[in-house]
Amino acid sequence: MFQIFTSFFIIYGSKGGCPMTITKKLVPVIIACCLLFSLFLPSVQAQAAAKFSDVDPQRYGWAMDAISFMTDRGILNGYPDNTFKPGNSLTKAEFTAMLYRLFDKYRPNMQEEDADLRLAGYADVPETHWAHKEITAIYDYYFGGIAFAFKEGVEEPFFQPEKKLTRLELAQIMYMAIPFADDAPGASCQVIMGMTDIPYELFSSYEEADEYRFDGRYSEDTGISVDYYVSEGAPVLYPLVLVKESDGSCSSSFDDYSSIIESAVASMHTSGIMTADDSGYFRPHAPVSRAEAVTILNRTYNYLKANRNLQQYSSLETSSAAAGTPVTNPQPEPPAGKPSSTVNPAGNVKTFTRDLAVEGELETMIDTEGYRSITVSIEAKEKVDVIVQLGGKKSFIRHEELPQTIALNGIKQVSLETQKRVFDLLNRDADYTAVLTVELK
Structure with a gap:
């Protein structure tokens, strides 16, 4: 001005x-x-209010910028009667179409080279479905139990495109899709314990916690989380199983069901993408409204822009002032006094051995200061992938791509996490003992 x-x-x-x-x-x-x-220039909020007769600035002031940003770019449109219907809930298909339009470079299922991870289609999403292209382009096998599920006797998964999307489902989808920075090991537990409507049980030992897992969260026939099976009833959120560690922190890695929910909810909350209210209510089973959806996507857009990852996900212009305040997330710091999850630079080779089926996924933070590269390798009878996070970016390395050497370029810490191949859990005789080796040079 x-x-x-x-x-x-x-x-x-x-x-x-x-x-x-x-x-x-x-x-x-x-x-x-x-x-x-x-005084004579209309604000973004005023423009949104003028554009849609039902977008009240007093009630939807928190979503006004996002509504303008998204509707101006055709990510989500209003209705012919000049309304936006901000309080209406969204279906899974509708949100997927929004995700597809905003992040037009994000096509994991289309770009997936591993046939085992690529989904051919869904039993309930025929090619004639209006969102078939969007749904089949986005979700690969990593979204199993989150975006899609199975029915006994049917080989193809079910997406349930017309099902109303809940906040918990959306949190997990966004966590799997976007490289949000995870909290330091143990910190996400504190976030969960500060929420009012995310149930949890805190145990002092893995043996004590193991008994609690037989409460229906896993199928008695296959041992797989019930989230991998289509449920016709009301959604159930089992208490997250948290175990106290020797250093006073806690972890949910022991329980696969708890781990993904804890990580997703805590990451969304601390990054400011989806937060609990002042009373600690996250509303996990509440349907996602149109106003919420555009705000969450807009915050994600700004998060990627602030962390310089946007060009990997979207070709939409990044030079114009995006709506909302960019949300950044501090880099995780390793917890003190936990040698099993930190490598000292004095030794350039470290090996971790863990039974992933019994003890849960292996998570560790590697101190890489002073080194130029890190080589990650894994030995396991079954296929075990590795999630690598460095410099605020998260990437999946498939079992077949290991060992892999990564240039550090001055990065001082690298986070590693194993991930069992979901569909191999059907094999009751599977041996998930994994040996993760890290070499620094």
Whole structure:
């Protein structure tokens, strides 16, 4: 604004055709003119309110910027009667279409080279379905038990496209799709314990916690989480199983069901994408409204932009001022006094051995300061992938791609987490003992 009026005075406030110099006496005048002129410029919120008759600034002020940003770019449209219906809930298909449009470079199932991880289709999403292209492009096998599930006797998974999307489902989808920075090991437990409506049980030992897992969260026939099976009844959220560690922190890695929910909810909350209210209510089973959906996607867009990852996900313009405040997340710090999850630079090779089926996924933070590269390898009878996070970016490395050497480029910490191949859990005789080796150079 100041630049606009500076140009105005240079062009029109001249004598004899020569630009007039702006003195200190003119600065207050210019500022006053800017403020006066700004009164006649509609704000983003005012534009959204004028565009849709049912978007009340008093009620939806928190979503106004996102509504304008998303509707201007065709991510989600209004209705012919000049309404947006911000309180209406979204189906899974509708949200997937929004995700597809905003992040037009994100096509994991189309780009998946491993046939075992690529989904051919869904039993309930025929090619004639309006969102078939979007659904089949986005979700690969990593979204099993989150975006899709199975029915006994049917080989193809079920997506349930017309099902209303809940906040918990959305949190897990976004966590799997976007490289949000995870909390330091143990920190996410504290986030969960601070929430009112996310149930949990805290145990002092793995043996004590093991008995609690036989409460129906896993199928008696296959041992797989019930989330991998289509449920027709009301959603059930089993208490998250948390175990106290020797250093005073806690972990949910012992229980697969608890681990993904804890990580997703805590990550969404601490990054500011989806938060609990002041009373600690996250509302996990509440349906996602249209206003919430555009706000969550807009915050994610800004998060990626702030962390310089946006170009990997979207080709939408990044030079214009995006709506909302960019949300950043601090880099995780390793917990003190936990040698099993930190490598000392003095030794450049470290080996971790863990029974992933019994003890849960292996999570560790590697201190890489002073090294140029890290080589990750894994030995396991079954296929075990590795999630690597460095420099705020998270990537999956498939079992078949290991060992893999990664340049550090000055990065001081690298987070590693194993991930069992979900569909191999059908094999009751599977041996998930994994040996993870890290070499620093």
